[in-house]
Amino acid sequence: MRNELFSVLRRSPFSLKKVRGGFVRLGGAMACLMLVAFVLPNAAQAFSDEELRNIAERLDTKSSTQKITVIEEMAADGDPRVAPILKAMLEGDLFVRDSDEHVVIGRKKGKVYTHIDIVSGEEVGESSSKELSKIKVNNRLRGALRDALATLNLFSPDLNIRTNAVEQIMDARDPTMLPLLLRAIEREDDETLLARMELARATMALAAGENPAERLAAIDVLSSETTPQIRAVLSQFVASAEAEGIEPEVLAAAKDALNDVEGRLSTWQTVGDVYRGISLGSVLLLAAVGLAITFGVMGVINMAHGEMIMIGAYTTFVVQQILSSVLPSGSPWSLIIAVPAAFLVAGMIGVVIERCVIRFLYGRPLETLLATWGVSLVLQQATRTIFGATNQQVTAPDFMSGAIEFSTGLVLTYNRLWIILFSLIVVAGIACVLRYTAFGLQMRAVTQNRRMAGSVGIRTGYVDALTFGLGSGIAGIAGVALSQISNVSPNLGQTYIIDSFMVVVFGGVGNLWGTVLGAFSLGIVNKFLEPFAGAVLAKIFVLIALILFIQKRPKGLFALKGRAVEA
Amino acid sequence: MSNVIANAPSNADTMTLEKEGAENGPAVMADAQRKSNRSETILYVDGVSVTFDGFRALNNLSFYVEPGELRAIIGPNGAGKTTMMDIITGKTRPDTGDVLFKSETDLTKMDEADIANLGIGRKFQKPTVFESHTVFDNLLLACSGGRGVFNALFHRLSGAEKARIDKTLTTIMLDDKRDEMAANLSHGQKQWLEIGMLLMQEPELLLVDEPVAGMTDSETEETAKLLRAIAKEYSVVVVEHDMEFVRDLDCKVTVLHEGSVLAEGRLDHVQKDPRVIEVYLGR
Amino acid sequence: MTDYSQKYKMTPVVGWLLQDRGGMILLAILIAASILIPICSLLLPQSSAFHVPTWMVSLLGKYLCYALLALSVDLIWGFCGILSLGHGAFFALGGYAMGMYLMRQIGDRGVYGNPDLPDFMVFLNWTELPWYWYGFDMFWFAIVMAMFVPGLLAFVFGFLAFRSRVTGVYLSIITQAMTYALLLAFFRNDMGFGGNNGLTDFKDLLGYSLQSDGTRAGLFVASCVFLGLCYIVARGITQSRLGKVLIAIRDAESRVRFTGYRVEYYKLFVFTVSAVMAGIAGALYVPQVGIINPGEFAPALSIEIVIWVAVGGRGTLYGAVLGAFIVNYAKTFFTGVMPDFWLFFLGGLFIAVTLFLPKGVIGAVPAFGSANGQSFLSGVRKRLNAGGKA
Structure with a gap:
């Protein structure tokens, strides 16, 4: 019953992306319940403690390329404990402790640094800055870290973070993300987010799909949505397809879908203009x-x-x-x-x-x-x-x-x-x-x-x-x-x-x-x-x-x- | 036009309806009559209708004024008298119908200033003079002559103009008020001044709206005398309520009712018309 | 009045000037001021009791520009009943024309040192001077534009408005809308008039430094001369038959129409003349205050001009000049001494003048008689006649 309701919402252009405020507190409460219910399966730990520790210690290298390999490896399995590590690294707070060559997160407190264990997240001592050597990051690494964090966010226990991650993936449209996304789809239980993920998958499938059938299916999924994003995806695809040559039936379907989406969007644009006009009009009316x-x-x-x-x-x-x-x-x-x-x-x-x-x-x-x-x-x-x-x-x-x-x-x-x-x-x-x-x-x-x-x-x-x-x-x-x-x-x-x-x-x-x-x-x-x-x-x-x-x-x-x- | 009471609206209806079909006899005759009407008239109003938000102020109004004629127009409130004036002087445009001046000039296409310069002067119901000007300046401003902006800017009073103003001052009995501010005149004197201003325009046709409203009896008499004197030189149309005054004018009368002509003729004829008695003169 | 001049076989100009006591006093003061103030400012030593400091010369010059602006409003409001709430727009346009000339005069002395482009254009990464800035490096062109642009705007606006017989408060409201639209437009950087900041940092005018005492005194004299000239022109217009037509339009517009005058052309003429005068006032104002910005288009300022006229006494011309001086002196005084009180005072002035002094200060002084554009003598004659009768 609930699934039906959601799928109706998803198909219709009225689908509620986000719902806030007084009228819809009920919806909010429902979302909370679901969050509690689905946190556990999401929080699957892909690494054992030791694996995690070992892999993190490989970050202690001078080569940026090697660091990137490690980062990607850490992120690939969606372990929830990886995100804080990478975040600390991005902020320059990840250190190698000189005494035991362990990787720790260092938080500056006054003149001393508190050491935080990367696996347990607990405080494991403190020292001055002399005893810690920073794991250096450059711009290239920062980019890689951000991508990796985005990936990890897909598996975050927090629904909001996951949702944001999906949106980021939609925007980036990077086909290499596809395997990760597929894994996330398997684990995802939130219907609304699942729909977004399917959409993101279709977006990537459109670009990277291997056979016409896959692409047609992707186009089919996309054409049911009405967002500026999808319009951009489709028009980009049509443009590149026209330039590179592609199966005519796929191109035709993509063009049709693009027309559909554009038509609906311009209607919505008009609706939006009218609404904003009425809103301004009501202010003018009150004033006048x-x-x-x-x-x-x-x-x-x-x-x-x-x-x-x-x-x-x-x-x-x-x-x-x-x-x-x-x-x-x-x-x-x-x-x-x-x-x-x-x-x-x-x-x-x-x-x-x-x-x-x-x-x-x-x-x-x-x-x-x-x-x-x-x-x-x-x-x-x-x-x-x-x-x-x-x-x-x-x-x-x-x-x-x-x-x-x-x-x-x-x-x-x-x-x-x-x-x-x-x-x-x-x-x-x-x-x-x-x-x-x-x-x-x-x-x-x-x-x-x-x-x-x-x-x-x-x-x-x-x-x-x-x-x-x-x-x-x-x-x-x-x-x-x-x-x-x-x-x-x-x-x-x-x-x-x-x-x-x-x-x-x-x-x-x-x-x-x-x-x-x-x-x-x-x-x-x-x-x-x-x-x-x-x-x-x-x-x-x-x-x-x-x-x-x-x-x-x-x-x-x-x-x-x-x-x-x-x- | 004869002095026989004519049922002008129905007459006009026939003409308008049969304007196109010139083959049958009566229509040709009507057309001929119409043409002769036109050639004799100074003011020719034919089939004029005008509607304000669904209210028909004038309904197929037709009447003709001959050169040199003095004509009184009477009718109850809302009969369309002022609207008729507005249409002749270009203030309001008719929905349908023709208004011709001297049988040739189409007044419905022109604005107030054009029409005034053609030689149609209008006096308002409420006396309207330039209150911040002296009586002399009021007449000077009305004095015919260049109406252009630069004409006015470089205008200097000529002897001839001064003589004309003096003559008009005498005609309207305001000699001794020459340098008085118009605002300080009595109600009746303002009416006269306004008539004097019309005279200074040297019009061929004068439209006078209720000239004796609010006047004393003696002033009314003087005004009637004044208008009769003026009518010797100009064609005059007077709109009036005051029956005694209309009798004093001793002229042909047109009775308006609900935007059309109800009756036309000498006052005593009109007064006997049963429809006129019913709608206007009281039962 | 006209017969007066005929009686004495005088040319009309001398005739109506002689009858105009207020105007005579005004012109005499202007002549005296344009001789004495530069002397007191430039020749007397600073220690002298009669020395006029430069800031005061500029302040008085500013008042003179306001007076000219008030005169232009009185010409249309006092004599033709056109209440323009957008005259600040014509003033500002004249000011911008002068400001553009002064901007070009800066040359490469600006912060960016670009010989052709004013600083704000360099700042906006513009590479070329917009076409409408061409010619403003020439003084005569700027002066012509300071009169032509306001005149043209008034002509077009007036043509549309008067032809369709927009009168009374409707006209006031759309003139206000006009200046408001210009305000919004000039705030835009894309317009190429310096946006929010307007035009400023001027250096010199015709090669004379704007900071020097001599230039300040020269601008003051120029303001006196133009105010005097515009007064004579305005007086000439109001005393001609055209002026009588204008007053007639003010009192009974449709009567004038039915008398055969094309009211719209008369209004258009006087509205355009008035806008040109406002433009001149703006052009004189800018070099003396050193800045012009979109704030001058603010509808509130345009309404303030009207109160200058009302305070002085509308329909007298010299009353407008007096009103501009009174109100602006009060503004200088209050904003200096007790700024919070200024708006109370100004607001109270609006209310008090409309309720208690409909003819303004001039109307309250018996010697100046009626405020209907009548001469002083005819007022006295009338009063004597009335006295004789009594």
């Missing part, structure tokens, strides 16, 4: 959605919007500081509490700004722009004075750390996934407030016809203040989320303000759905451009495209057309 209310609904140019986000992020920091004594680190509660707290703090500051500054400037958008810019400078400096100019550390709760990694190279980090989800929840919440609450109704009424709203008994000043407070509060909530991915510093707001305005203007002022679509399409376009142009150029292109877009549709994507009444 409060602005969609203050600018879009009220027509107020709030240049201090970015600082509302910053205040939200700092509120998160403060809440975490206060609760740090009560809650264990990694607890989600501080972040959950920070959401309403940030809404209230930023919202109240917003109401104060509206009552003290903005309400005197309605109908004068350019002046509002300047005054709110002034507010933003004051808020930035105030934050700097209170908290200092350096970045503050906001810790991520456990459920937001970690990632899902796909073998295709796609990595979905949990904090990004949560932010995407969170941004959608926030937008849905705003939409509900606007549509279903009495306050939303009053707000829309004031927006559409202030005087009429006033004369049916709506306190327009009150609604203005609360609307602005709502927009600012939402910016504060955005700050909670953005504190997880940006530096929490007094400049946090500045990094988002231009982007936020671009999103709102692009989406169409006064249209929440326009903002959503604007944010996601800008995010996706940006991420699709990045592979071609690089991050900075992509951003510049997007800005230029937006400037040109506004020429075409000055009122954004979803502007309402109407009778031109303004004179």
